[in-house]
Amino acid sequence: MVNVNIKFNGRDYLLACEDGQEEDLEKLTTQLNAKFNKLKADLGNLGEAKLLLITTIQIMDELLTVKSTLKKLKDHNTELEKKFKEIKILSEDYKENRDTEVRKLDKELSELKISIENNEKNYSEIINKVNNSINTFISKAT
Secondary structure (H helix, E strand, C coil): CEEEEEEECCEEEEEEECCCCHHHHHHHHHHHHHHHHHHHHHHCCCCHHHHHHHHHHHHHHHHHHHHHHHHHHHHHHHHHHHHHHHHHHHHHHHHHHHHHHHHHHHHHHHHHHHHHHHHHHHHHHHHHHHHHHHHHHHHHHC
């Protein structure tokens, strides 16, 4: 523990704090003293105890406001995380569905190619038969 001499409301106080916390303690005391002196200037000298009470109430009000805001931010963050997870699931579903659709289209394309090849083969066979029939007819006619 380290002893720190601070000044509050025109008086010196010796306070103890952890090693390395001296600067923080001095900053906090400066802020508290500024709030206290502003209230003293605004309200007049109501007595140190009453001014300290009002200063403490104001600080607690600020603290509760900060806590409330922090809770709202945490809740908002939780909502964002939830929505992000939903988007991630939708994205994965979309990718899976897209891959399934691509495989389906690939299969249909392969089947179509086979159908075209079969049709070409059948067409060639029909043309050959017609050609042979015509040739046979011409041979018999001559």
